[in-house]
Structure formats: structure tokens, C-alpha cells
Amino acid sequence: MTTRSLQKPPIRSHGVQRAQRSRRRVGDNLSGWLFVAPASVLILGLSFFPAVWSFILSLQDWNGFSEPEYVGVDNYSALLTDEDFAAAVMHTGVYTALFVPMSVLAGLFLAVALNRKIRFIGLYRTAIFVPFVASAAATGILSTYLFNPQFGLVNNVLRVLGLPAQGWLEDQTQAMFVIALMSLWGQAAFTTVIYLAALQDVSGELLEASRLDGANPWQSFWNVVWPSLRPVTIFVTIWQTIGAIQLFDLVYTTTRGGPLDATKTIVYYLWEQAFRRLDFGYGSAVAYALFALTLVITIGVVLYSRRRGQDAF
């Protein structure tokens, strides 16, 4: 903050200088605040204020209309014994366990595959990246169509191959898998792009050296490329995990939590509690539980990677 005043040599008497400097500082402050104020007010006003309010709500019993009633930690203790919530956590866990490894591995594989100058490579990239722009609503409709048990393309392919037709989104045990697969379709582009960017930073000299030492491409990959991708892998894993435990959209646009609640995730449960049953207090408690889970996972992964000697950030 003082760097600018140091640049100007003192030529006037101290009093004048001080007055000028303080006036300039007021001017600096004012123009600085004018630049940052609109965005800051919007962003901070729409996050810190609701975050605090949400915590207060989580200690209340309130449906949005009646007088809110303070209930202490009742919502949280109810959460601990709520079987539906436990089921939602389980379903979210299943989705995360399916989606995160798939998306990280797919991103790594596709990035390595796309990281070369061959003919049509632009075409391949475009084809793999373009699903990224498909919305959850559109992806939902596509999923229900492609995986339709009666006339969907997927079952038709199975029929041609002589395999039995599956229930997919209408089957309790398969629905989450279909959702994970369609998420992957839309989001593979993201992990691929991140890995592609990281691959550009892999030392060409090291690769060349390993090639000269007689390493085959497979060995070069595991001994040179993979170690330098570790930090990115940790980052992508955290990022995708945070996204996965917040799954809502695609469930809403495909199964709406069904069949038999098999795809009801934490955020879907939150949405139902808050905006279907108008239980704002309980919904807020679910939201804070989700927040805590996110923090625990993030800190956990970071600590684990630190102990293994890999800094993600």
C-alpha cells in the first residue's frame, strides 16, 4: 500500500506533502472501492449472509410461513437417526465411487490418446468435448431415451448381440450406474482438458532421455509421465468428488430419486425436505452436513497426499 508513495521523491515541505499524500490515499481508497464494490457486494451478500442465515435456520423448526421455533440441535440429532438420510448418503457414496474413478481414468486415457498430432485429431477432440455443453435437462431426456427398456438403443444393441435386455433406469440396482455413465459422457471433456494441459508440462527432455535409454512407451508413461501427473490427479479427484457428492440435476431429470428411492442423493433429499415438505430447518441441517462432508473429504485427501509427499496445491 505504501509502494507508490516511495516512488515520488520528497520535493515539497513535510506538511504539504502529508496533506497531499493523505488526499491521494483517500482518492486511492475511493477509486479502489468503486471498482470492486458492485461485484463484492453481490458476491459477499449472496454467500456469507445466507450461509450464516442457513446455520440459524438449521437450529429452527420453520416452514417458511409460521413463526420459526428454536429447537437447538434437534435437527442435527434427528439427522443422525434418519434412515432416509442414511440411505441418501449411501446412494451418494455409490455414485461417487462409480463416477470419480471413471471420470479420472477416462480423462487420463483420453488426454494421452488425444495428445498427438495425427490426422482427424481435431475431429476426435471435438466429438469428445462437445457433450460438455449438454445441459442436465437435455442429458436427462437423452438418458431416458437411450436406456429405455422397451425401445432404447442400448437394449437394442444388447438384443443384436444376443444378450438379455436390462431395466436400466427402471432397475433399482442399475439406475445409479446409468446416471454415472451419462455424467461421464458430459464431463469426460473436463478431466480430459485438465490432463491435456498437464501433459504439456511434462518434461520433453526426460521423455527423450527415457526413450534413448530404451524404455518402451508404456515404461516411459509409468516412469516419467505418470509421476508428474500426480498433483493434477489429486486435484481432479478432489474436484470430481466434490461435484459428485452434490449430484442433483441428473437425478431430477432422469429418475426423480426412483426407482424405490434407489437414486435419492443427499442434495435430492435436501431439496425434497426443504422445497417439497417445506421443512427449512431440517433442510438447512442437511445442507450443513453436506458442507461438513465436503470439508472432511477435501482435507482428508490433501492430508493423505501430503503424507505421501505429493503436494496438490
Added chain:
Amino acid sequence: MTTVDSPPSVNVAEQKTITPVTRSRAPRRRRMSGWHFVLAPIALLFLLPFIQMFMASVSPAKELVSYPPPFIPSRIDFTGFIALFQNTDIMLWLLNSTIVSVTAIASHLVFCSLAGYGFARLTFRGRNFGIFAILGTIMIPTQLLMIPTYVLFSRLGLVDGLGAAIVPWLATAFGVFLMRQFFMSLPRELEEAGRIDGATRWQIFIRIILPLAKPALATLAIFTLLGSWNDLVWPLIAINNDNAFTLQLGIANFQGTRRTQWSLLMAANVVATMPLILFFLFAQKQFIQTMTMTGLRG
């Protein structure tokens, strides 16, 4: 499989310096890489849902529910599109979504570049606190904010119109962060030169800095377009009025009301995804840049 194309650029460069005859390059290039056998099927697999979507949108309704379904429609039939535009409010939703996205992009470009510049280059009291606070909000999951924000917006009367969908998209922490990163990368000499010429901060920003920020602004615009156009959960919660439905909200509701009208559903899907697909094809580089930047915010 991989030996065929192990860094070809290096070899080509070497050959060039040793033997200036370029003819030897030609046969090398012609040889087909084994990766085509991997990439082509994958690319097709990724395109397949879109291909199905376009085919189904112009298929006769009967064929879509016949068994076994034909992969290619026997004839082109626009009844799905006709029904979509005649029997649903899709034009209204398109208009609403356009209003939301255009407002979001315009306001992002103005507010986030201003704040980004302020946080990157101006010195004022509370600057570091401001940066810290705004970056801190990225850690807060949106789910935590949904309930109070909904209550707040309904008290302000925003939930009866498009306002509820627009306000959260006026400025985002990511937008400010993105612009700040960009402005910090510019050399300070640019501003020094402007200051020596007697330009004010505002003039320096508008005339010198902003014209240089076009790539960053393009990234910001695409990020905002993708986010605001495709947003579903927030409009679902916050829009209580049928006349203020966004496109995503409208077609998500089709799932309940028009479950079996596949040609109409697919036509709606085409209408909803085509704008972004076309944008993507024209500005692929900027989209990829946006994705990379989104990932780097962590």
C-alpha cells in the same frame, strides 16, 4: 500401437536439419497411426447420443416406440417440432433463457472485470481482506445457500419473475478471480505509460487495459453462458411463475407431462442444445480455455 507415432515432430525436425530433402517426410505421415482404431470408436460413442437426438427429432412418432426401433428414420417428419412450437411455451422459455444469459454475461463482463482490475492493480484499504473473502466464498457449496436465498428472494418479490434466475448470475467469485489472474499477468509498464500521459485510473482501465483483456473476457463470457443457460436447480427452486420458466426448467418438466411424446421431447432437446453446440463449434478454443481455467480455480 504406440511406436508408430512416438514424437514424430522431433524426428521430422531432425531429418530436416540433416537432409534438406523433404520427400522422406511424406511416407511417414501417410502411415496410419494405430490410435485411430482407439479414437474413432470413442469419438463415435460420444457423438451417438447427439446423433440419436437429431434422428429422433425428425422421426415419425410411431417409429420411435416401435420394436425393434429403426436406427434411421424411414422418412423425415417435422411433427415433433411443429407440436413443440404450437402446443408448448418453448418460444417464451427461449426468450426467458436468452434474457437471463444475456443479462448475466453483460453484467459479468462489467462487474467482474472492474473488480478483477481493482483487486489486481489498485491499492486501497481492505483490498486483501476483500480478495480473501471472495475467494473464501468459492468454498461454500451452493446447496448451503439455496434455502435462505430462496426465502430472501421471495420476500423481495423476485420469485414471481425472471429476477430470481438473474440475480445470482450478475457476478460470481470465479469471474472476479479469473479477471484478477489475467490483470495480474499484464506488465505494469502499460499503466505507468498511461499515468505519465496524465490519464486517470478509469481512463487507463477503459482505454489501455480493457482492450488487452479480450481473451479473458471471452473466457468469462463462455463460462457465464454455460452456467446460466444450463442452470437447472436454481430456476427449479426460485421460479414460481410459469411465465418466467427458463428453457431448462421447461424441458425438465416435460419429463413429467410429455413422457411418451419422444419426437417432441427430442425436438425440444435439439432447440435447447443447438445454440451451445454451435457456439462450441465456432469457438472451440475459447471453450477449452474456459474448461481449463475452471479447473485451475482450485
